[in-house]
Amino acid sequence: MIELDVTKSHVVHQWKADSPLIACRISPTAEQCVSTSQDNQLQRWNIADGQKVLLKGHDSWVQALTYSKTGDQLISGGCEGRLIWWAINEAEPKIIRAVEAHQGWIRGVEISTDGSMVVSVGNDRVVRLWRTDTGEKLHEWPAHERHIYSAAFHPDGKHLLTGDLMGKICVWKLDDRSLVRTLDGATLYNPNKGQNAEFGGVRSLAISPSGNEVFAAGTHKGSNPFGAVHEPLLLRFNWSDGVLAKSHVCDGIPGGLLYRVAAVNDATVTAVSGGSSGGILLFFNATQEKEFHRAGLPSLARDMDIHVGKGLVATAHFDQHLRISGLFA
């Protein structure tokens, strides 16, 4: 296990794709990273040497990715509504199966704690659960009144969380799919009446390794959503009672939006800010309202993933680069 020091965050690799990047995920072994791009393709990058292999199977952008727990499969969700299972470790990754899973965009795909299930959510406002190994649909239920932006499985293996445009976060019991409670993330919803704009949403959800805290990321102060005037906002909830424990804000990021949040450990959570203020990695703890450390990235970032064991952070950038940062000296 590498000794983490997030204050020493620095870019260790960067590789260029053929189109602006959208999303990225690091494999469980940290040997590879997959990104997606505006040309509807996926790129598999070998982290050791940057070797790239293209994956073609979607007819639209891909915003949602997750690896199976074993790392031999990648599941991608496209804006055309298609879920694709990839044999990701093959020299030329093949499609294991493709499922027309949603009407419209898939915005979130996550693997369950035990790896047996995949959840997908999107603009059709339906939560769907799938068997990881067969792609069989296990269950689906209309879950939100507005577009569902994000999902996360709780480490206890018994609960699923989903977040929507309005900032509503639903906690579902996996055994009977009942709604346990909702968390109020309404400050992440930034409607603008003058622009007749619905904006914001729970762009990303994460849960601390202990399961004691829930994090919801996005934006607030959307005084001019069309002009990208808004600021990053990270909400920290207690899992035990669903109470909002802290709203983490940031100074000097006037066009910022948190595209993804991920727990580093029980003490530290990281989020990536994109938007008109560029790309910034932010690190928060439970005691401070504002981030205790920020690391500027060379270009605007749109997604992030972390491999805690190897101390690596991957970021997908508008300038077509996938960047790998090290959280160590």
Add this chain to the structure above:
Amino acid sequence: MTHRARYACGSVDHALSRRKFLGATGGTALGAAALKTGGVVATLSQGAAANAIAKHDYRVVVFNMHGGLSQLESWDPKPSTRTGGPFRAIPTSVPGIHICELLPKTAKQMHHLCLLRGVNTSEDDHGKGAYMMLTGRRQTPAAEYPQVGSVAAKMLHDEQTGLPGHIIVTPGGGGGRGNEAAYLGPKFNSIHLGGDKPPQNSNKPDTIAAEAEARRHELRRKINEQYLTQRRSAVTDAYTHSYEQALKLMERREVFDVSKESQAAQDMYGNSELGRQCLVARRLLENGVSFVQVTHSNYDTHNDNFNFHIEQVGEFDIAFATFIEDLSQRGMLEKTLVVVLSEFGRTPNINLYYGRDHWSKAWSVVMAGAKVARGAAFGQTNAEGTEVTDGQVDHGDIFHTILRAVGVDSSQSLIVDGRELPIADPAAEPIWKVLV
């Protein structure tokens, strides 16, 4: 430009319908004769009067997509290209014509529509672009030109309907009181409605009895007449007209009330402000209003373009497709021109925060009904939508086409204070290929 009129005959009632006046006096001959006298403000030039009589049933409705609708997320998708974005193209009711998947209901009405995919207006400023699209001219300090709504009201409207000829429906009813009519005079300025609500203050307070109300207006008219014998001008006429029009409008207040429609009709248009605006628009057109502008706001999506277009275009699709189908089923589309325009389109390039910026060099306008070809796509852009490659048209051409499509000879001129002013930019011309 002054609006003071020179009433040579001293007795022409400006409130009298121009059409009725021309009809009663034998049409073109006397109408033309009146022009030679310098007559009233903004009369038709020679040869136009008969044309005016023949076109009287036509209406125009403009959907003004404020902020700049993305052509790539609507009428001219470029899926799977560098500029295409995440949305796919879908087939329509016209084989070979595809539009963005955000418009599934509209796609089923494509056989009524005519896409103009080669619009190049070369103006990326909101205000200037809007001016150009609504007046058919570039903005210049030297002259103010009337907006299409004012021109339509003048050329098409029958005042006997008791309703204004030029109505703009906006969310909340904001705006208005501008000089949209320019030299046509304030009589042809718009009345702004707030969504599906009747004009403000158009109901008689219960505390005023009908008899008292009638006496008040009788007194006003007497004082007016006395004043006008010596100080008559286009402005005073406009004031008088406004009062009389307001009275008529109060009597026809129910026209603006969408609750008079069946619940099924209301449901059909969708539970949105735009849906209710469309229903109001249909009621206004049915009752003789010549020009209605519906505004859908806002599309100025420099940031998060795709999320916003999902919301906005999705709402538009339901209301617009229903409106087109409704007009068609009622037989109104034959005499109603529907236009969907913006001040410009949006950049094919996708910026760093998933936005699209202003782009006027290659974008789209849509028309339907009246004398416009059905189920057609005119003009073309290149593979990435950055340039027009065929059928290029501009705001001037579109303005001519709107007028021609409702039977107005756009090459004619109006006489204003003795000056002949072309109704549309003489440097442009109708898009003949889309007119039938």
